[in-house]
Amino acid sequence: MTRAKHGSNVRKVIALVIIVLLAAVLYIFVNVNMKYFSYAMKLRILNLIVMIITAFCIGSASIVFQSIINNTIVSPCLLGMNSLYSLIHTLVVFFFGTTSVLARNANLSFAVDVVLMGIAATIIYGCLFRKTKYNVLYVLLAGTIMTTFFASVQTSLVRAMDPNEYDTLLRTLVASFNNVNADIIAFALILITVLIFALRRELAILDVITLGKEQAVNLGVDYDRTIRRLLLGVTLFIAVATAMVGPISFLGLIIANLSRQLFKTYRHTYLIAGSALTGMVILVGGQIIVEHVFTYSIPVSVFITVGGGVYFLCLLLRHRRA
Amino acid sequence: MKHGSTIILTVCLLILSVISLFIGVLDVNISDLLSGDLKQIEIFLISRLPRLLAILCTGVGMSVAGLIMQQLCRNKFVSPTTGATISSAQFGILLALLFMPASTLWSRALFAFIAAILGTWTYVCFIRRIQFKEVVMVPLVGIMFGNIIGGVTKYLAYKYSMTQALSSWLTGHFSAVLRGRYEIVYLVVPLVITAFIFANHFNIAGMGKEFSKNLGVNYNVVLFTGLTIAALITASIVVVVGSISYIGLIVPNIAAMFKGDKIRGTLIDTALFGAIFVIICDMIGRIVIAPYELPIELIVGIVGSLIFIGLLFYRLNYGNWSNRFKPARRKPAPSVTDGGDKS
Numbered sequence: 001m002t003r004a005k006h007g008s009n010v011r012k013v014i015a016l017v018i019i020v021l022l023a024a025v026l027y028i029f030v031n032v033n034m035k036y037f038s039y040a041m042k043l044r045i046l047n048l049i050v051m052i053i054t055a056f057c058i059g060s061a062s063i064v065f066q067s068i069i070n071n072t073i074v075s076p077c078l079l080g081m082n083s084l085y086s087l088i089h090t091l092v093v094f095f096f097g098t099t100s101v102l103a104r105n106a107n108l109s110f111a112v113d114v115v116l117m118g119i120a121a122t123i124i125y126g127c128l129f130r131k132t133k134y135n136v137l138y139v140l141l142a143g144t145i146m147t148t149f150f151a152s153v154q155t156s157l158v159r160a161m162d163p164n165e166y167d168t169l170l171r172t173l174v175a176s177f178n179n180v181n182a183d184i185i186a187f188a189l190i191l192i193t194v195l196i197f198a199l200r201r202e203l204a205i206l207d208v209i210t211l212g213k214e215q216a217v218n219l220g221v222d223y224d225r226t227i228r229r230l231l232l233g234v235t236l237f238i239a240v241a242t243a244m245v246g247p248i249s250f251l252g253l254i255i256a257n258l259s260r261q262l263f264k265t266y267r268h269t270y271l272i273a274g275s276a277l278t279g280m281v282i283l284v285g286g287q288i289i290v291e292h293v294f295t296y297s298i299p300v301s302v303f304i305t306v307g308g309g310v311y312f313l314c315l316l317l318r319h320r321r322a
Numbered sequence: 323m324k325h326g327s328t329i330i331l332t333v334c335l336l337i338l339s340v341i342s343l344f345i346g347v348l349d350v351n352i353s354d355l356l357s358g359d360l361k362q363i364e365i366f367l368i369s370r371l372p373r374l375l376a377i378l379c380t381g382v383g384m385s386v387a388g389l390i391m392q393q394l395c396r397n398k399f400v401s402p403t404t405g406a407t408i409s410s411a412q413f414g415i416l417l418a419l420l421f422m423p424a425s426t427l428w429s430r431a432l433f434a435f436i437a438a439i440l441g442t443w444t445y446v447c448f449i450r451r452i453q454f455k456e457v458v459m460v461p462l463v464g465i466m467f468g469n470i471i472g473g474v475t476k477y478l479a480y481k482y483s484m485t486q487a488l489s490s491w492l493t494g495h496f497s498a499v500l501r502g503r504y505e506i507v508y509l510v511v512p513l514v515i516t517a518f519i520f521a522n523h524f525n526i527a528g529m530g531k532e533f534s535k536n537l538g539v540n541y542n543v544v545l546f547t548g549l550t551i552a553a554l555i556t557a558s559i560v561v562v563v564g565s566i567s568y569i570g571l572i573v574p575n576i577a578a579m580f581k582g583d584k585i586r587g588t589l590i591d592t593a594l595f596g597a598i599f600v601i602i603c604d605m606i607g608r609i610v611i612a613p614y615e616l617p618i619e620l621i622v623g624i625v626g627s628l629i630f631i632g633l634l635f636y637r638l639n640y641g642n643w644s645n646r647f648k649p650a651r652r653k654p655a656p657s658v659t660d661g662g663d664k665s
Contacts, residue, residue, distance in 0.1 A: 131635050137458040141399070142634055144465050145627045148567065152623030155493075159620070160611045302477045309470035316463065317452065 009263055009270050016277035023284040024048055031292055046182045051287065053188060054241045055255070055279030060272045061237035062252030063259065064203075067210050067268065068230055069129075071136040072260060073315055075252035079143030081121060081238045082247035083150035088116045089243075090154045094161065106183035114191065114239050121235040122228075147249075188240045199233045202226045206268040248301045250308020255279040257315060327580065331594040338601045342377070343370050345608055368501045376499045376507050377604055378597045380559050380566065381573075383510035385596025386517055386589065387552040388570025389577075393528040393585055394548045395446065398578075398637075399461035401570035402556040406467035408567065410441025411553075411560040413475045415491050419484055431506050431561045438557035441471065442549050494564035495617035496604060509558040514593065517551055521585040524548050566600075566619055568626030573599055575633055 028044050062075040092112055101108060124146075132138040158166060196203070208216050209226065216223050241248075259274035286300040343366070344350055350370065354362050388401040395405075402408050414437025418430040425433075445467050449460050479485045490498065517524075526534045527544040534541045559566070577592040600618070603625060607616040 132638060135638065137456050137462070138634060138638055141458045141462055142631050144462070145630050145634075148623050149627035149631075152620045152627070156616050156620045156624065159614075159616055299480070302473055302480065306470055306473035306477065309466050309473060312466050313448075313463065313470075316459075 009265060009267075012262060013270065013273050013277070016274065016281070020052075020277055020280045020284070023281055023288070024052075027284050027288050030288065046185070047287070048284065049185055050182060050244050051283045052280050053185070053192070054245050055251075055283050056276040057192065057237040057241040058248075058252045059255050059259070059275035059277075059279040061234045061241075062256035063268065063271045063275045064206065064230055065234045065252075066256055067206055068227055068234075069136055069139070070210065070212070072257060073253070073312070073319070074136065074140055074143075075250075075256060076234050076238050077247065077249045077252050078140065078147075079125065080147035080150055081125075081235060082242040082249065083147045083154070084121060084124070085113065085117050085239050085242040086247060087150040087154040088120060089113050090157050092116070093165065094157050097165065107187045110184045110187060110243055113243065114236055117239045118232055118236055122232055125231065125235075126228075184243060188244065191236065191240060195233050195236055199229060202230050202233075203268070206230075207266060210266060210268075246301070248304055250312070251279060251282070251304050254304070254308050254311055255282065257311070327591055328594065331591060331598065335594055335598050335601070338598060338605075339374055339378070342374055342601050342605060345605060346370065369499075372501050372504050373496050373499045376496060376504050376563060377600050379507040379510045380563055381569065381597035381600035382514060382593040383507075383555040383559050383596075384566060384569040384600075385573035385577075385592050386514050387555040389574040389585065389589065389592050390517055390524055390548050390552045391442075391570070392574055393524050393583070394545055395449070395460065396528055396530075397457060397460045398575055399458065399571065400464065401461075401568070401574075402552065403468070403565075403567040403571060404461035404464040405442055406445045406464055406471060407438050407442045407553050407556045408560055408565045409468040409471040409475070411435075411438040411557040412488070412491055412565060413437050413441070413471050414557070415561065416475050416478055416484065416488055419487055420478065420482060427503060427506060427561065431558060434557040434561050435554055438553040438560075439550050441467075442553045443546065446545070446549055491560065491564045493617045494560075494566035494619035494622075495615075496563060497615055497617070499562065504562045506558050507562045510555050513551055513555045513558075517548075518586075518589055520544070520547070521589055525583075525585050564617075564619065566622055568622055568630060569596055569599060572626055572629050572633070576629075 027048055028041070032040050032044075058077070062077075065076045066072050066074060089109075092109065128139055128142055128146075132142065205216075205221055205226065208219055208221055209223075209230075211219075213223050216226075255275045255278045256271075258278050259271050262278070263270045263274050265271070282304075283300070286303055290300045290303075344352075346365075346369075348365055350362050350365055355366060384402065387407075391400045391402065391405055391407075392398055411434040414434040415430050417437065418425050418433035422429060445464055448467070449463060452463075454460055454463075475488070476485075479488045523539055523544045526537050526539045527541055527548065531541045534544065556570075573596040574588075574592050577588050577595055581588040581591055600622075603621040604618050606625075607618050607621045610616055
C-alpha cells in the first residue's frame with residue numbers, strides 16, 4: 001500500500017470518528033427537556049452505549065466473517081445466527097420457567113445463552129460448511145432457510161407458553177432500540193474484551209487468511225484452527241448484539257460493504273474500524289430520525305431491512321456487470 | 323402399473339381426509355352423525371368440512387403453483403415463497419385494508435391478485451435480465467425480493483397501526499376457516515384444471531425461448547400466462563388461509579424425484595402429494611398442544627425447512643435428483659434460469 005493511500009485511509013477513519021461523535025452529541029442533546037435533564041441523560045446515554053456496542057459487534061463480526069469465507073455478499077445475520085440466538089433464549093426460558101434464577105438474573109441468563117449459542121452454532125454451522133463443501137451460495141441458501149426454521153420453532157414454543165411467562169420473555173426478546181436491554185452492558189463489554197484478547201493472534205493474521213487456504217498454510221498459519229476460533233468469535237459477537245437489541249438482519253451486510261467501498265483496501269484494521277464506525281453512524285442517525293421525526297412510530301429495523309434488501313440487489317447487479 | 327402411484331396416493335389422501343374430519347375439540351363421531359344429531363351435523367358442516375376442503379385446495383394449489391413456476395423458470399428452487407408471490411399478495415391485502423377499510427373478502431382478493439401477479443412478473447423479469455450462472459442465486463434473489471416487499475408492508479402496517487389486522491395474513495392458519503368466509507379458495511380448482519390443459523405448453527416453454535419458437539409456441543405468452551395462473555392460485559390461498567411457505571417448493575421436487583419432469587405426468591401426483599403433506603402438517607398442529615392449535619405455517623416451516631435443506635444437500639452431492647431414480651433416462655441437469663435464451 002502506498003503511503004498516500006495509507007494517509008487518506010487514516011483521514012477517513014478520523015472523519016468517521018468525528019461524524020460518530022457529532023451524531024452521539026446530537027442524539028444526547030437534541031430536544032432534551034431541561035426539567036428532567038438527569039433522567040433523560042440516564043436513558044439516552046445507556047441507549048447510546050448499547051447502540052455503539054451493537055454496531056461494533058455487528059460491524060466487526062461481519063467483516064471477519066466475510067473474510068473467512070471469502071465472499072462479500074454474506075453476513076452472519078443472513079445465515080440466521082440471530083434467530084438461533086432468539087431460539088436458544090426462548091428454549092432456556094421455556095424449560096426453566098420465568099421464575100427460575102436463570103430468567104430473573106439478566107447477567108446469568110445471558111451467560112447461559114451465550115455458552116449454549118457458542119456450542120450450538122459451532123455444531124450447526126460447522127456441519128453446514130462441511131456438508132456444502134464450503135460452497136458459499138449453498139451455505140447462504142441453507143442459512144436463509146435455517147432462519148425460517150429457527151423462527152418457526154421459536155414461535156411455536158412461544159405459542160405453547162403460559163401467557164404470563166410469554167410477557168416476561170417478550171420483554172427480553174423483542175428488544176428494539178427503543179427498549180434496549182441495558183442490564184447486561186457491563187457483562188457484554190467484559191465478554192467482548194476477553195474475546196478480542198483471546199483472538200488477538202487470529203485477528204492479527206486476518207490479512208493472511210484472505211489470501212486463501214493454500215497461501216495461508218504456506219505462510220505457516222494453522223488454517224483450520226484459526227478459522228474455527230474466528231467463527232466462534234463471530235458467533236458470540238452476534239449473540240451479544242442480538243441479546244442487546246434483537247435481530248437486525250441486514251445491518252452487517254450494509255456496513256461491511258460500505259466499509260469495503262469506502263476504504264478500497266484489504267487491511268482489516270481499516271475495514272473493521274470503518275465497518276464499526278459506519279454502523280454507529282447508521283444506528284445513531286437512524287435512531288435520531290425515528291425518535292424525533294417519526295416519533296417512535298416505526299422501528300429502525302424496518303428501515304434497515306428495506307434499505308439493506310435494495311442494497312443487496314444492487315450489489316448483485318453490480319457483481320454481474322463487473 | 324402406470325397409475326400405481328396415483329392410486330396409492332388417492333387412497334392415502336381419502337383415509338387421511340376422513341381422519342382429519344374427526345379431529346377436533348368437540349367430539350364428532352360417525353354414529354351420531356348418521357343418527358341425525360343436529361348439533362353435530364352443524365359442527366360438521368360449518369367447521370370440519372370447510373376446513374378439510376380448504377386444506378385440500380391449499381395443498382393442491384400451492385404445489386401446482388410451485389410446479390408451474392419451477393418449470394417455467396427452469397429452476398428447481400423457485401416457488402411462490404422464493405419468488406416473491408406470497409409477500410406481494412400480502413402487500414395487496416394491506417393496500418386493500420388501507421384504502422378500503424370496509425372492503426369485503428372479494429375486493430381484498432382482487433387487490434391480492436393484482437399485487438401477486440405484478441410481483442411475480444417483476445421478479446421473473448429481474449432474474450431473466452441478470453442470467454445467473456449459479457442455480458442457487460435465483461431463489462436467493464427471490465427471498466431478498468420477498469424481504470423487501472415484506473419490509474415495506476411492515477412499514478405501512480406500523481405507520482397505520484394495522485399490524486394486528488394484518489397478522490392473520492402473515493401466519494397461515496386454518497382455524498378461521500368457517501362456512502361463508504373461505505369460498506374464494508375454490509378458485510384454485512378451475513385454475514388447476516387450466517394448468518393441466520396447458521401443461522404441455524409449460525413443458526415446452528421450460529425448454530427455452532428458441533426451442534419453443536421452433537415448436538410454434540409463443541414463449542412470452544405462455545411464460546406470463548403460466549406465471550399469472552401460479553400467482554392467482556397463490557393469492558386466492560393467501561387471502562383465505564394466510565401465507566404458507568415451502569409447500570410449493572418441496573412437494574414438486576419430491577414428486578419429480580419419482581416421476582420425472584413432464585408436467586402432464588406429474589401434475590396429478592404432485593397435487594395429491596401436496597394435499598397429503600398439508601393434511602398431515604395440519605393434524606400435527608392440531609394435536610401437539612390440543613385443545614389449542616399451532617398455526618399450520620409454523621409446522622410447515624419446521625418440517626418444510628428441514629426437508630428443504632435435506633434436498634439441498636442431496637442435490638449438491640448427487641446432482642439432479644431425477645437422474646438418481648431413473649438412471650436409464652439420464653439427461654443433463656437443467657442448468658440456469660434461461661440457458662437457451664441468449665440470442
